Amino acid sequence: MRTSGPPSPGPGAQMPGGEAPVPAAEHHDDGARTLAGLGEAGVLRLIGRELAVVEERRPWPEGSVGIGDDAALLPVSPGGTLVSTDSMAEGHDWLPTWPAGVRTRGFDVGWKAAAQNLSDINAMGGVPTALVMALTGPRRTEAAWIAGVARGLATALLRLGADECRVAGGDLGGADRAGLAVTVLGRPGAHGVLRRTMGEQDLAAVRSEGGAVVHAGSAPGWAAAGLALLLTDRAELEERWHALAPQDRPGPRELVRAVRAQLRPRPPLGAGPAGAGALACGMDVSDGLGRDADRLAAANGVQLWADEAWVAEAAAPLRRLGRLLDIAPEEWVLGGGEDYGLLAVLRPGHGVPPGFRVIGAVPSSGRVPAGHRLLGEAGWDHFA
Amino acid sequence: MRTSGPPSPGPGAQMPGGEAPVPAAEHHDDGARTLAGLGEAGVLRLIGRELAVVEERRPWPEGSVGIGDDAALLPVSPGGTLVSTDSMAEGHDWLPTWPAGVRTRGFDVGWKAAAQNLSDINAMGGVPTALVMALTGPRRTEAAWIAGVARGLATALLRLGADECRVAGGDLGGADRAGLAVTVLGRPGAHGVLRRTMGEQDLAAVRSEGGAVVHAGSAPGWAAAGLALLLTDRAELEERWHALAPQDRPGPRELVRAVRAQLRPRPPLGAGPAGAGALACGMDVSDGLGRDADRLAAANGVQLWADEAWVAEAAAPLRRLGRLLDIAPEEWVLGGGEDYGLLAVLRPGHGVPPGFRVIGAVPSSGRVPAGHRLLGEAGWDHFA
Known part of the structure; x- marks a missing residue:
């Protein structure tokens, strides 16, 4: 990795760092390579x-x-x-x-x-x-x-x-x-299955009292940023990187974190079974927070809104990558897929389960929550 | 289908006959075709x-x-x-x-x-x-x-x-x-699982007394004949068909049966669970009778031999297709895959279960059964 250029891996390079295979199998000479x-x-x-x-x-x-x-x-x-x-x-x-x-x-x-x-x-x-x-x-x-x-x-x-x-x-x-x-x-798990559709009681409670949108897992947007990086020509990346003011240039950690998020996602496997008892409904975020929230909302006839403060906080560490690729990092946070976090609605009256944090709200019918934006279609269609 | 030519379906034709879809879904106009x-x-x-x-x-x-x-x-x-x-x-x-x-x-x-x-x-x-x-x-x-x-x-x-x-x-x-x-x-099923490997008792009995090789399902070789037909250029098929003496020309039923066997195999689904109690070991025939028999034999340290009379009987109805494609039909019977029949060794002392027939023998140690041929490697490797 050159110190003067962007710290992304060079042509033919493999992803730096990452999981050491545990334990690597012995590599016998198989006498044949294909x-x-x-x-x-x-x-x-x-x-x-x-x-x-x-x-x-x-x-x-x-x-x-x-x-x-x-x-x-x-x-x-x-x-x-x-x-x-x-x-x-x-x-x-x-x-x-x-x-x-x-x-x-x-x-x-x-x-x-x-x-x-x-x-x-x-x-x-x-x-x-x-x-x-x-x-x-x-x-x-x-x-x-x-x-x-x-x-x-x-x-x-x-x-x-x-x-x-x-x-x-x-x-x-x-x-x-x-x-x-x-x-x-x-x-x-011990708390039974978590469905995409709320039970009647939970739905009635959420509709009358409102509810919290919670999320577990890797920070949304990083896998999308990694994909955007990977899809940009190396020469263009170098050129863009050099054109940025030094304080706007993403460092090796940001670049590697984004690429790793795309290539080796880390779903929060404990969170689903541990949290199921406290969650009214949930699904994983594979096609983007906005798009999957849309599905969760449609399955229940409610609206899911994201807290602007949370969006800003999630977007902040992606700022320099966004500058590099000329993309507003909020687009990655709300539109990017493949982070495989867990998006759920909290059961009214329950505490936020370990590993989750509140990222938005389901307003009680007809209300518009202040400081929030509606989570909507902005994801990925495999064929569109 | 022309009466003067070979009765195989023409270019762009779809397979004749076959299962009527049950019941076909209504075909709404989706306004988009891809x-x-x-x-x-x-x-x-x-x-x-x-x-x-x-x-x-x-x-x-x-x-x-x-x-x-x-x-x-x-x-x-x-x-x-x-x-x-x-x-x-x-x-x-x-x-x-x-x-x-x-x-x-x-x-x-x-x-x-x-x-x-x-x-x-x-x-x-x-x-x-x-x-x-x-x-x-x-x-x-x-x-x-x-x-x-x-x-x-x-x-x-x-x-x-x-x-x-x-x-x-x-x-x-x-x-x-x-x-x-x-x-x-x-x-x-009710008789428990049928394994590829015999239990110790069955193996000891088979080794000392010998055992029967049994088969259930569609006649082996037809799917391979169908594949050979499908892979032959239509013009060449016509030429070959005309070059045959009339009594050697396969008729529409044989051609369709072979192509259907290849495209729409019919595994004998009842036979496995019904027969499991009477069978010492078994597997389905996906890569060819010889090759899969080899695997079954290797898994148990025995030999599987096919009864020549059965081979001849199984090959007979494939004779005219073999003439058409210049292939010995025994090759299809023993080497052809994708029939998805069930190949098994009968438990000594048990009767042949319904749907199965005896097609060969597992000789007791060291013996060579008369009128049989060793079932061996002659199948299909996805990458070789």
Whole structure:
């Protein structure tokens, strides 16, 4: 990293810092560096080695069936089984090399696919119990990249606190470009499931008394700022960075934090199950605070307003990145997706659960709260 | 279909016959014909309409959570939860238009993705309870194609006898080419799970007394013959067909049966749970009888041999298709994949369960059974 230029990683560089894979599998010489060279059985062995770290820490109980059969058999989940699926595709959800010069490692893809799925279980007030992955890619895909996907996925399970989550299976298939579909299973937490729709009593109380909008997890906007950075040509980034007054230039920490937020999101996994009892409704923020708030509002026939003071506070640390990219940081905070925080409405009469903070209000019918702005559509449509 | 030419469907034709979608959703004018035009919400509505037929017949019980939240909550599965995942990619698992001129409909893709996943649960002696799908594709994908995927999937659930299986969620994402990843959940059947590996007692009995190899489901080889047909250029097919003596020319029924076997496989869903008590080990045949038998053999340290009489009998109806494509039909029977039958070893002392037939033998140690051939590696590697 040069001291005179912008501190973003150079062409072909990998993301600095980040989670050390725990513990990295030994890298035997496989004698073949691509899917085609290793063949299906070889790739499966490679993936198995990377996932062993999860297997060791979460042995399959007596009577269950792990990977290797046509299906895994998970132990009974007394409260029922939560299930959700999400996929990522090269060229759409990530670029092999971003215009900014950063390369997306397999590790990043595995991490993010795990994280965004675990987030869905968290958003239901649940605890993740198992995950399966379907990985597709061309024959020329590097074996190291595939191993990285498995390692990223395993590392996310261990680092994000998915303490009960096993890897219960996978599928390998050919495709023109790499893709990863993950399905996660979970169990309801001690306080039961958190729904997107409030119960009648909660809704009546919120409508008559008003309620608080609460949020848990990483600061909204950073993943969007990271995406904007990654999508800007490196030469342009350098030029823009030099054109800024020194005090307006973002430093290495801000740049790295934003890129990491985009590539390796950290959903607040404990927050959902711990908070479910105090929350009237909730969902994770995958498509942007505004857009997801819109959905939460529409599901309940209420309005969600953001506290201007909170918006300003959340936008402040993004100011210099905003200057660099000529974007108002509030746009990232309110419109940016992929932070995988938890957005919820507090149950009237309940305290704010640990890990959450109040970021806005649901006004009682017909009122407009002072110092707030309506949270509305400003997100991301996969096809629009 | 011309009477003078080969009766394979012409260019752009869709597969004749086949499952009538049950019941087809009403086709409202959506005012937009592609994913981009409909947007994510529009596509989700479209898919929802097609899946409603499953929803209506399998209402979600009190306390469960259907589609619409961040995750679904399935009722408690007392014996534990089976889980498996499989994906399909355009250009690899299917071609939009095959050299033979047949177009792959969304319906076919949805059907097959469902079928191959349901097969995995069947192979474990289980009953499918829920399925989620992650569908990816370019913005230009036709909405009708997407609706077809959902319809095919729903129709497969209803027609294949997956009587307890709900659609529990989905994900839509962008990708350069279409892809569909399905994850299926299940519950163990009344006889418990069927494993790929025999228990100690069964293994000892098989090793000392020998055992029978049994098979349930569609006749092996037809899906492979269908694939070979689809991959042959239409003009070449016509030429080859005309060059055959009239009595060697395959008729429309054989051609259609083969193509249907490839595009819309029919796993014998009842057979796994019904037979599990009488079976020492089993798995579904996805990569070819020889290759999967190899795996089953390796998992148990035994050999699986196919009865030559059975091979001849299975190959006989494929004789004219083999002549057309200049392939020995035994190669399809033993090497072809994607029939999704169930291959198992009978528990010594047990009768052949309904739906199964004996197709070979596991000889007691060191013996070579007369009139049999060793089932071995001759299958399909996704990357080799």
